[in-house]
Amino acid sequence: MDVQCSYYDAGLCRSCGWMGRPYDEQLAAKQTHARALLADHPDARWLPPVASPEAGFRNKAKMVVAGTAAHPTLGILDAAGRGVDLQGCGLYPDELRAAFPAVARFVTRAAIEPYDVPARRGELKHVLLTRAPDGRLMLRLVLRSQEAVARIRKHLPSLRAELPTLAVASVNVLPEHKAVLEGDLEIPLTEQQTLTMDVDGVALHLRPRSFFQTNTDVTAALYRQAAAWVQQSAPTSVWDLYCGVGGFALHVHAAHVVGVETSEEAVASARATAAELGRPATFVAADATAWALAQGAPPDLVVVNPPRRGIGPALAGWLEGSGVTRVVYSSCNAVSLARDLAAMGSFAVREARVFDMFPQTTHYEVAVLLERRT
Template sequence: MECVHLTSGQCHSCPLMPTPYDLQLAQRQSAVEKILADIPHASAMQWLLPAASSPSHYRTKAKFAIGGTTEHPTLGITGPAPTYEGVDLPHCIAHTDTIARSIEPLKEFIRSTGIEPYDITKRTGELKQILVTQGSDEALMIRFVLRSKRELARLRSRLPLLHSLIPTLQVVTVNILPIHAALVEGDEEIVISEQTTLPMFVGDVELHLGPRSFSQTNTGVASELYRQVAQWARSSGATSLWDLYCGVGGFALHAALGGIERVSGVEISPEAIASAQRTAADAGVSDRVTFMAADAAQWAFDQGIDATPEAIVVNPPRRGIGEAFAEWINDSHARYVIYSSCNPKSLARDLKRMPNYAPLQARLFDMFPHTEHMECAVLLEKLP
């Protein structure tokens, strides 16, 4: 497999692309097994076959750094110092066809509106990034990251043009990033479209994504992850489950649809929780699943050890759940723990603090082909 942007030296985001995908997958499987080889009771752990990705057109999210000029904008990445010139990546084979088809219309929209791309060296211009997410049936959410609100009225007024250029467009927002920093987005989000959330089928549930809600980049592999966790939860026989760091509720909703009677989902983002509650209502499981906006670890501490359910699912950020929470879970009454991780090293560190649990099964989920990034999930059972 070849990418013109990699072979030309323009982009190095997929450095392993010259390696056959099957070999890549085997190498990542070997690497994650090695990382988890010395967790407590690892010898009894069964590795399931990895969840493979499509080698191309798998990314349902794109972050386009904007460069160039109003007349000749670039959508891609920021080039190296000292110029930091925009690098145009119109032929990235990681993006879905739907996202790829949006690139030229977005350039036309920039030209038509006259919004000036942000110049990093001069610190002039307004448009810093365009973030694109694909949902169900090729529906798109597009977020314009601006330096200020100066062009907000102009974007609002030209929204009909954007819809005509991209017919599957559903959600449009403006994100304000006023500071000069290597950040993708700022804290203020302004929805300028009538629709505020993007429907996205992941696994067996159609989720509703808000503009700032986290979603996996690789929807196909994420679907396998949700189904795997649901299967583990269902086969455990648990009747109660906590989904901690639940995001928009993917694991919790799959568990409730799978028949688990009492499910609680906890996520710090109120926007994500609102989306999860809407999905629960649409799916008819609001009587079985409750979502709360709170810090997941602190919420668990506040419930107390005696309130722990039969199963706990954790899906933390890269840093993991940390020493205090790992030790709390280790002392809890939960019979099963399912740990979904985007960082096997922090996963191994956390599991070493949970010797009261033995891993039963583990699986690699290959979210990012052509890279060394690894995500995996582990099913653990409390020792007698």
Template sequence: MQCHYFDSGACRSCRLMGVPYRRQVADKQAAAEQTLHEVTPGVQWLAPFAGPESGYRNKAKWVVGGSSDSPTIGILDEFREGIDLRECGICEPSLVAAFPVLAAFISSCGLVPYDVRRRTGELKYLIVTASPDGELMVRFVLRSRHQLPVIRRALPELLAVLPRAAVVSVNLHPEHKAVLEGEEEVVLTDRRTLPMRLDDVTLHLGPQGFFQTNSTVATALYRQAADWAAAVRPSSVLDMYCGVGGFALFAAPASARSIRGVELSEDAVVAARASALQAAAPERFTFEAGDAATDLAPEADLVIVNPPRRGIGVGLAHRLETSPSEHVLYSSCNPVTLAQDLARMPSLRPRQARLFDMFPQTTHVEVAVLLDRV
């Protein structure tokens, strides 16, 4: 793909921009195999999955800069000034179409962008998520409640010009630090979750819930999980980082009498429970809040882990290594920490692996591995 922001030097986030896409995928596959070579002896690598190289990102997390009269939606430069990226080519078309409308709404409400250098202003970030059906979740991240009433009063105006906005919320982030959002969320619409329909499974995404950034590739990843789960025929499944329930709901073979999901975010657990009500045999599913990394005994025929970039770590790897679980499905966004974790579980042997190019134009990948007890 071609990007005028990259060509002009305004944004260099997509480090592989300009590299032919087939070469990107081939290079990522080679790098993943090399990183995992010593800990995956005899593993069968399935063909890598690649979706569209542009227009794939279903979530935009933009810094709001400039002024209320002329806001920028994008990133900050080295001087902490806003760079507008509203035509970003890796964002889904429904997001790109919404950005000018949201910029105009910011101006009409007089929302004052936060100035990082001076620590003044209110509107820090704009976070927008698009569902596969084109609906939107719009989140305004504010420094305080000062301009919350303004957004609340103007909400009918926003919904009139952006009818696809199904969920609108304000996140309160009073601290001056490099994190994207605060703990408190004020949902302004009647609807509180965004339905993310992937194949015949609908996941309900709340404002602070985690969802894979690429809906097309996420669907393929979940299909692969379902195929592996069907092949090993577990009687029980445990998803230890379940989020809104993606892996648990897809990897739920007929053989499984119980499918249990555990997630740190209580909002995500509520959403997962709502999704389970629409699944076949919903009584098989249990979702609960907890810290999978420290609080949970990994005991099920099939254990699924999809941790953050840091991996599962020494403690959980040891508990999986010494558990009675016969199979582990590990989905990782960081092959380096994946290799470290696999080395800690020598009695779980990788059988199959597959790369999913979740982030075209960047060096990031998702790698899923099916492990069997030796």
């Protein structure tokens, strides 16, 4: 089906630049774009792209809060900094959309003044809501200060009564006036501080400040593909660099698996999952590049899943000269992927696949299996 959006049609939100474009055309265009960027690897075998549900696929909502405490908006800001309410956005599953009105009513009950960006006053900047596959919810309120925390604690029981699936809640404090999503201070509001994201039977623990892919179904397909590529070479040792909460590391099988991630919260989550599963995996909180360059012997295989900037010249150069024979590279930016591959001339792309994490937009994930040329 082709998704229709009233917000897009009314010109209120243009975040989905491909809204209304037939989905098969979207998927084909992403495949064409990725292949063009990796044209220096003409022998690569391109697997069929992994499609996503066209709507209701997002497992988390990042809502800017505006308006007033009596009438808050949850959505985005327009060009003048005024709130545009997007509680009915079709990218979110029904369970998330059903939670937005309860959260808005809670903002009113707790008298939390939304942050006014043009005037630089107010408290509540963002509502971050995540849904686990089992339906449980994590709510994070990003505030300018701790002024409203006592009122939030007082009224939280009423929100939990209205939203019985709310399992994890916290306040994040972002004092600065800048275009970022969250600050460094996280204040737990519930005893439980971990949401369980079950992906193909691997119960990944997600803490409030840990990253997780926004499309659970397509993420599961990505992990399966990576695990299949790893299994082909039956490595004894695997490094998962930029491992997040351990998604790749805990889906692959090897005698020695090490995951490296800068976020200490994500590493704590990964360690908890590994302990529950009894997996022989070690997780380290460190910069992936610095850690890799400081090691002695390289592993048999490396998995990398960097942010949009890619792995960069230092890590690409290390991989080039390391003696590692296989690399699985998962990228959310095929432009930086192509740039990194150009610095790794000893590797050829053997197989590649597009994973459509973000329907209705130009964005996608692409994963490649690299093998050292003989």
